[in-house]
Amino acid sequence: MNAAKRLEIFRRLHEDNPEPKTELAYSTPFELLVAVTLSAQATDVSVNKATAKLFPVANTPEAIYALGVDGLSAYIKTIGLYNSKAKNVIEACRLLIEKHGSQVPDNREDLEALPGVGRKTANVVLNTAFRQLAMAVDTHIFRVSNRTGIAPGKNVVEVEKKLLKFVPKDYLLDAHHWLILHGRYVCVARKPRCGSCRIEDLCEYREKTSND
Numbered sequence: 001m002n003a004a005k006r007l008e009i010f011r012r013l014h015e016d017n018p019e020p021k022t023e024l025a026y027s028t029p030f031e032l033l034v035a036v037t038l039s040a041q042a043t044d045v046s047v048n049k050a051t052a053k054l055f056p057v058a059n060t061p062e063a064i065y066a067l068g069v070d071g072l073s074a075y076i077k078t079i080g081l082y083n084s085k086a087k088n089v090i091e092a093c094r095l096l097i098e099k100h101g102s103q104v105p106d107n108r109e110d111l112e113a114l115p116g117v118g119r120k121t122a123n124v125v126l127n128t129a130f131r132q133l134a135m136a137v138d139t140h141i142f143r144v145s146n147r148t149g150i151a152p153g154k155n156v157v158e159v160e161k162k163l164l165k166f167v168p169k170d171y172l173l174d175a176h177h178w179l180i181l182h183g184r185y186v187c188v189a190r191k192p193r194c195g196s197c198r199i200e201d202l203c204e205y206r207e208k209t210s211n212d
């Protein structure tokens, strides 16, 4: 795909949704960190339901640490893998209190040193909470990047690097949100809704399939 097409794709995605946001509910970097950690292999809706009850009671490292694994589990047991997630969050809270003055670190190394925080979670926090140029590639972004030809790659790190290189600079900070939302609601996994897609005329998948 050439640069002009990429530019037009993001111009349209921006036009349709000028201020894209994550669908996870949060109001502080710490709440975002917890929500993203809980969201692995779970829907944002299920995480939001749990955190809507948890955060009013406990939304700081100290308060969640005080709940303990059992106390936290009671709030998140509707979420898949809740037991290991509860253990990770409690241990992360301990480290945040002991090593980071109860603040969420704004760098990859310290974030990825927290239990349950991998590259993708760190990228979401860096990008969404701290507005740094980081690209979290989830299953939706991986699919959309490959199908459209915006940033094709065999694995998530390859796609991440290509997105950081190829997404036009003005759109880089919010590209993560646009691509997730596009993958979640339009370019869905099984049967993409090409007929109602805003970027159909620019998409390489459509070029290939319309010639079949």
Ligand code: SF4
Binding pocket: 147, 148, 186, 187, 188, 192, 193, 194, 195, 197, 198, 199, 200, 201, 203, 204, 205, 206
């Ligand atoms: S045209 Fe189809 S395959 Fe291409 S981005 Fe749109 S929905 Fe996805």
